[in-house]
Structure formats: C-alpha cells, structure tokens
Amino acid sequence: MTQTTTDRPAGRASGAVVPVLAFAGIVVAVMQTLLVPVIKDLPQLLDTAPSNATWVLTSTLLSGAVATPIMGRLGDLFGKRRMLILSLSVMVVGALVSALTSDLLLMIAGRTLQGFAMGAIPLGIGLMRDMLPREKLGSAMALMSSSIGVGGGLALPAAALVAQHSDWHTLYYGAAGLGVLAIALTLLVVPESPMRAEGTFDLPGALGLSAGLVLFLLPITKGSDWGWASGTTLGLFAASAVVLVLWGVMELRLKAPLVDLRTTARPAVLFTNLASIMVGVSFYVVSLVLPQLLQLPKSTGYGLGQSMVVAGLLVAPLGLTMMFTAPVYARLSAKYGPKFTLILGLLIIAIGYGAGLGLMSAAWQSLVISVLLGAGIGLAYSSLPALIVGAVPASETGAANGLNTLMRSIGTSVSSAVIGMVLANTANNVGGVEIPTMHGFRVSFLIATGAVAVGLLLALFLPGRRPSDKPQLRASSEEDAALERAEQVLRGFRGRVLGADGSPVARAKVTLIDRRGRQAGATLSAEDGSYALTVPDRGSYVVAARATGHGPLASSATHAGDERPVDLDLSLPGETVSA
Numbered sequence: 001m002t003q004t005t006t007d008r009p010a011g012r013a014s015g016a017v018v019p020v021l022a023f024a025g026i027v028v029a030v031m032q033t034l035l036v037p038v039i040k041d042l043p044q045l046l047d048t049a050p051s052n053a054t055w056v057l058t059s060t061l062l063s064g065a066v067a068t069p070i071m072g073r074l075g076d077l078f079g080k081r082r083m084l085i086l087s088l089s090v091m092v093v094g095a096l097v098s099a100l101t102s103d104l105l106l107m108i109a110g111r112t113l114q115g116f117a118m119g120a121i122p123l124g125i126g127l128m129r130d131m132l133p134r135e136k137l138g139s140a141m142a143l144m145s146s147s148i149g150v151g152g153g154l155a156l157p158a159a160a161l162v163a164q165h166s167d168w169h170t171l172y173y174g175a176a177g178l179g180v181l182a183i184a185l186t187l188l189v190v191p192e193s194p195m196r197a198e199g200t201f202d203l204p205g206a207l208g209l210s211a212g213l214v215l216f217l218l219p220i221t222k223g224s225d226w227g228w229a230s231g232t233t234l235g236l237f238a239a240s241a242v243v244l245v246l247w248g249v250m251e252l253r254l255k256a257p258l259v260d261l262r263t264t265a266r267p268a269v270l271f272t273n274l275a276s277i278m279v280g281v282s283f284y285v286v287s288l289v290l291p292q293l294l295q296l297p298k299s300t301g302y303g304l305g306q307s308m309v310v311a312g313l314l315v316a317p318l319g320l321t322m323m324f325t326a327p328v329y330a331r332l333s334a335k336y337g338p339k340f341t342l343i344l345g346l347l348i349i350a351i352g353y354g355a356g357l358g359l360m361s362a363a364w365q366s367l368v369i370s371v372l373l374g375a376g377i378g379l380a381y382s383s384l385p386a387l388i389v390g391a392v393p394a395s396e397t398g399a400a401n402g403l404n405t406l407m408r409s410i411g412t413s414v415s416s417a418v419i420g421m422v423l424a425n426t427a428n429n430v431g432g433v434e435i436p437t438m439h440g441f442r443v444s445f446l447i448a449t450g451a452v453a454v455g456l457l458l459a460l461f462l463p464g465r466r467p468s469d470k471p472q473l474r475a476s477s478e479e480d481a482a483l484e485r486a487e488q489v490l491r492g493f494r495g496r497v498l499g500a501d502g503s504p505v506a507r508a509k510v511t512l513i514d515r516r517g518r519q520a521g522a523t524l525s526a527e528d529g530s531y532a533l534t535v536p537d538r539g540s541y542v543v544a545a546r547a548t549g550h551g552p553l554a555s556s557a558t559h560a561g562d563e564r565p566v567d568l569d570l571s572l573p574g575e576t577v578s579a
Contacts, residue, residue, distance in 0.1 A: 016189045017131065018140045021124040022147050024088060024182040028117045029151025030175060031060060031091065032412075033287060037160040037308050038168050045168060048104045058221040059108045061416070063115035065217055065409045066210045071119025072402025073206075073258050075126055076197040081190055084123040085183055091117035092179035099172035114175070118409065121147065122401035125385045130193035139330035141389065142382030146322040156291065157312030164308050199256025206258050208247035213406075215240035220413050224421045259403055260392075268391035269400065271461045272384060273407045275342065278455030279380045280411020281418075282349050285448035286356075286373050288419050289441050290315050290366050302438040304363050314366045321374025322381065329382035338386040339462045345379030346456045352376055353449045357442055380455075384408075387462065393521065393534065415451075419444045496529040497545050504529025508547035514540075 035057060038045065042053035067087070075083040094113025101107055121144065128140045162170050219226070219236040226233050251257040263269060294311035296303025306314070332341050352372035359365035385401055392400040426440030497508040510531045512521040520541065525531045535541065 016185075017191075018128065018136070018143065020182075020185045020189045021127060021140075022143045024084065024186060025121050025124050025144050025147030026151035027088070027175075027178045027182045028091065028120045029147055030155040030178065031114045031117065032064075032151070033155045034159055034171055034175060036156060036287070036291065037163045037312065038171075041168075046102060046104050046107060052104060054222070054225070055104075055108050056111050057416075058218075059112040060115035061221060061409065061413050062214055062217055063112045064118035065213050065406055065413070067116045067119045068122060068406045068409065069209060069259060069402040070206050071116075072122040072126070072400070072405075073197075074201060075119075075123045076195075077199070077201055079192050079196075080123045080126045080130070081186065081192040084120050084127070084190075085186055087117045087120045087123065088179050088183045088186070092176050092183070095172045095176035095179060099169050099176065102169075110172070117179075118405065119402060121145070121405050125389070125401045127190065127193055129389055130195045131191065138333050138386060139327050141385045142326040142329045142333075142378075143323070145381045145385045146326055146378050151319070156287075157309060157316045160308040160312035197256075202251075202254060202256060202258040205247065205251055205254065208243060208250060209258060212240050212244035212247055215243055217410070217413050220417045223417055224424060228421075263392055263400065264403065266391055267461065268387060268463050271458050272342075272387040272391075273404055275346075275380075275455045275458040275462075276384055276404055276407035277411040277414070278451045278458065279346070279349075279377065279384070280408035281415040281451040282353070282373075282411075282448045282455070283377050283381075283408075284412040284415035285353075285419055285444055285451075286318060286369065287315070288416065288423075289444050290369065292423075292436055293360060293441055294363060294366055296435070300435060302360070304366070306363055310363075314363055315370055317367060318370040318374040318377075321371050322378035325375055325378030326382055329379050332379075333383065333386060338383040338390070339459065341379050342383035342387065342462070343456060343459050345376045345381075345383060346452050346459060348376030348379065349373060350376075350449055350452045350456070353445045353452065356445050360438065360441065381408075411451075415448075418447060422447065493535070493541070493543055494530070494532045497525040497531060497547065498529060505545075505547045508545050511544045511546075513542040513544060 035042070039057070042056060043050045046053055046056070071083050071087055091114050094110045094116070096110075097113065098107055098110030101110070124144045124147075125141050128137060128144060132140055158174075159171055162168075162174065215236050219233040219240075223233050248261060251259060251261050264273070291311045293302075294304045294306040294314060295308060296305070298305040329341055332344070352369055355372065356369045359369055384404055388400050388404050422443050423436045423440045424434065426437050426443065427434040428437055429435075493512070497505045497510065499505050504525075504527075506525055506527045506529060508525040508529070508531075510523050510525060510533060511519060512533045512535065514520040520535065521533050523531050523533055525545075525547075533543070
C-alpha cells in the first residue's frame with residue numbers, strides 16, 4: 001500500500017544536503033569503474049584464469065542490480081536515510097574485504113558487497129524529493145542522477161594514478177575511506193525523511209526479483225565466455241523469463257508489492273525505463289573504448305600511445321561535464337519539460353558518437369568526444385528521475401527510482417557484454433596477445449549510436465504536455481516540468497481538518513481509501529489544518545481523518561479525473577461518524 005503526501009517538502013533541509021547526497025552517489029558510482037585501469041592485469045594479480053577474473057567485475061554488476069530496487073522499497077518503508085547509511089556501510093565492509101585479500105573467492109565476496117551500495121542513488125533522489133523545495137528539486141535530482149556517470153568518469157584517472165604508482169589494493173582502502181566520509185557527512189547533515197509507505201516488505205517478491213535478475217544478467221555478462229548459443233546461456237535466459245513472469249503474476253496479486261507493476265506500466269514510467277536502458281548502453285561504450293584506444297601503442301598504426309594516467313585524464317571530462325550539466329538541465333526542464341531535455345540529451349549523444357567515428361586519430365580528439373558525450377549523457381540522466389518522480393506517488397519514489405536505476409544497470413551490463421564480444425571478435429592476435437582493432441572501436445560506436453536511436457524513438461512516446469498546462473509549467477520554479485504536470489493530472493482532495501470547536505487540527509492523519517477498501521494514500525495535516533491528497537485514478541473514495549484527542553471521521557467523495565480538486569473540510573467531533 002502507498003502513502004502520498006502534500007506537495008510541500010516533508011522537512012527542512014540545510015544547503016549542504018544536496019552536495020552531501022551527490023557525494024554519496026559519486027562514491028557509490030566509483031565502485032563501477034574502480035578496476036578498469038587494472039582489468040587486463042586481474043588474472044595475474046589474482047593468480048587465476050581470465051574467465052574467473054571477470055567474476056570480480058560481474059559480481060558487482062549483479063549485486064548492484066539486485067540491491068537497487070530492494071533498497072528503494074526498504075527506504076520507502078523504514079526510512080531512506082537509514083537505508084542510505086546501511087548501503088554505504090555494506091560498501092565499506094566490502095571494500096575492506098577486498099583490500100585485505102588477493103584470494104579470488106574473497107575478492108568476489110568483497111566486490112559483491114560493494115555493488116550492494118548502488119541502492120544509494122535512488123535513496124538519495126527520494127530524500128531530495130521529500131525534503132527540498134520545488135525551486136531546488138530539479139537541479140538537485142539532476143546532480144544526483146548524474147552522479148553515476150560523474151563518479152565513473154572521475155574514478156578512471158584517480159584509479160589509474162593509484163594503480164600506476166602504488167599497490168592495487170590501495171584502490172580499495174581509498175574507496176573504504178570515501179565511504180566512511182560519506183557516512184559521516186550523511187549523519188551530520190542529512191535529516192531523515194518523515195515520509196513512509198504503508199504495508200510490509202515483500203520478501204517473496206524480493207527473492208523472486210533477485211532470482212530473475214541474476215538468471216537474466218548472468219548469461220549477459222558471461223555469454224562471451226560460455227558461448228551465446230550454448231545450452232547454459234540459453235537455459236538461463238529461459239529460466240529468467242519463467243521466473244520473472246511468475247514474479248510479475250505474484251506482484252499483481254499483492255496489496256503491498258515490492259514493485260507496483262500497475263504504476264510501472266504507465267506510459268510515462270514504462271517508456272522512461274526503456275529509454276534508460278538505451279542511455280546506460282551508450283554511457284558504458286565510451287568508458288570501454290576510449291581508454292583502450294588511448295593506451296594502445298602507436299606501433300599498431302592507430303593506437304595513441306598514452307599512459308594509463310593520461311588516458312584517464314582525457315576521459316575524465318566525461319564525468320565533469322555531466323556534473324556541470326545539472327544546472328543547465330534545471331533551466332531547460334523548467335521551461336520545456338524533462339521530455340524535451342531527454343530528447344535533447346539523446347541527440348547530443350548521437351552527435352558525439354557520430355563525430356567520434358572520425359575523431360580517433362589524436363589524443364585531443366578524445367577530449368572533444370568526452371565533453372560532447374558528457375553533456376548529452378548528463379542531460380539524459382538528469383531527465384530520468386524527473387520523469388519518474390512526476391509519474392508516481394511521493395511514497396513510491398524510492399522504489400520507482402530504484403527500478404529506473406536498475407534499468408540503467410541492465411543497459412551497462414548489456415553494453416559491457418556486447419562491446420566486449422565485438423572487440424574480442426574483431427581483435428588481432430599479435431604474439432599471442434589479442435589487440436583490439438580500429439574496426440572494432442568504430443563498430444562499438446555504431447552500436448552506441450543505434451542504442452541512442454532506439455532511445456530517441458522511445459522518448460517520443462512519452463506523454464507530452466497538454467496545452468492548458470503550459471502557463472503553469474513556465475513559472476520561475478526550477479522544479480522539473482513532470483512534477484508540475486503530475487500536480488495538474490493527478491489532482492485529488494484538498495481541505496482542512498477541524499476540531500469540534502472549529503479550530504484547525506495539526507498533524508492529523510488523513511487517509512484515502514478506494515472502493516475496494518484499500519488505502520490509496522495518506523498524509524498529515526499542516527499547522528493550519530490543511531491537507532492535500534492526490535488520487536491514483538478517478539472514482540469513489542472515502543477520506544478519513546484521525547488525531548490524538550479527537551474522534552475519527554470518514555466522508556465519502558467522488559473524484560472525476562480531470563475535474564477541479566474536491567475540497568473537504570473534516571471535523572473531528574470526538575465521536576465516530578460513518579461514511
């Protein structure tokens with residue numbers, strides 16, 4: 001069951017909340033690219049076969065994909081700040097485990113725990129949604145969403161510098177230190193959100209989704225090693241389809257599911273999530289291609305012969321540009337809406353990859369590609385949480401953004417598998433060493449361009465504005481247009497809670513009950529007794545109010561979709577009044 005809130009922030013937040021939450025997101029994202037500079041050396045460092053060493057990367061992707069929607073739902077139920085701290089704590093433990101071992105199994109265990117922290121991204125977005133005023137929410141969510149790319153981009157040069165001049169285990173000590181700092185700052189600066197969803201945690205749903213995701217992502221990440229047509233790969237894909245279908249059927253029958261599939265099926269949510277997969281694919285391609293191209297020796301005829309550190313610095317503008325794109329996104333979104341900024345971002349990504357096909361002959365050209373792609377990916381990533389938040393109730397922002405972050409993770413996993421296969425199949429064998437070719441790099445860029453084209457097509461299906469919405473959406477507020485559109489479309493019941501003497505009753509719980517007797521929303525009245533409840537759909541409802549020292553009261557009301565909100569003044573006369 002869900003709980004909705006008034007359209008005001010749930011609490012007061014200091015100006016440091018946004019940078020602290022963004023820093024936590026960057027720290028978490030660092031885990032995704034921490035080992036990129038030493039990927040080729042992992043078999044030797046861990047004294048194992050290359051196929052086994054890839055599990056050090058695969059385990060992080062799998063655990064991150066599983067943890068993201070689960071932590072989002074737990075945050076909605078038990079507190080987003082609490083779950084954020086838990087996520088970061090698990091990451092710190094995982095980083096210390098990896099720092100203290102060179103054993104393959106322990107390293108995989110540590111990396112699995114590190115991936116668990118990916119749930120921090122949707123939790124941070126949910127906290128911002130609950131606490132920040134409208135004029136700050138758009139740019140704040142944009143920065144938090146972009147932190148995935150920012151952390152990944154900035155980690156490359158930093159990790160390369162450490163790996164080149166120190167023991168590679170130092171990477172994990174540094175990650176643990178950053179995690180501890182993020183925890184301390186969160187405890188000091190970020191208040192807990194008072195917003196809570198009603199219901200209990202759906203453990204069977206969590207287990208079913210986890211099993212389905214592992215069965216799906218495992219053959220994607222290992223398909224190149226096992227063979228895409230092998231019985232193992234095809235069998236796991238088939239098993240994942242069966243498990244996810246059964247899981248979906250079960251979720252639809254539950255009153256408090258892990259993922260509200262009916263909400264997920266709304267066009268605004270569905271097409272946003274599908275487009276997120278394509279954005280994830282396009283983001284990871286550049287992270288895989290440019291560092292390799294820059295570090296290949298010039299003797300190959302196309303390699304740029306740069307050191308590990310210089311290669312990382314040339315790719316770093318990818319993340320920096322994403323960070324600086326957030327305030328630009330806020331202005332564009334306030335004026336034109338997040339659908340426009342998503343489409344604009346995808347167009348810039350397409351231009352970046354298109355230009356990249358002819359800009360691979362000099363190191364400075366990699367810098368141009370990084371800046372272009374950073375701007376496009378920054379706009380696209382910034383648009384995604386705004387579109388999601390504008391289409392779901394406030395109490396579901398953690399779970400909904402968790403699912404959206406999962407979609408991006410699926411995109412990066414697919415990208416890693418497909419690009420890895422392309423580069424391997426087009427490589428030249430020189431002295432027993434597989435060397436990627438320029439043909440493979442260009443094919444990879446073409447694949448990214450194709451993914452962006454699909455993302456553009458999906459974005460065009462996102463619901464647009466109604467003409468009557470435009471004046472309100474062009475206000476000076478920087479909040480994304482999706483939230484404003486949601487306020488117009490999902491209008492509901494507003495009124496005041498009054499006591500027997502006619503005085504306003506603050507912090508009274510006002511509950512919305514649908515025709516089936518299920519809770520459809522809830523909120524607390526403000527100091528002046530006012531409340532506002534959005535409705536999931538038109539129809540008949542019962543609005544009930546209860547406060548300490550007063551008797552409960554319930555009143556029937558009908559909501560007709562696009563009509564004006566229905567005002568209800570509820571009194572609490574000290575006795576129960578039936579609807």
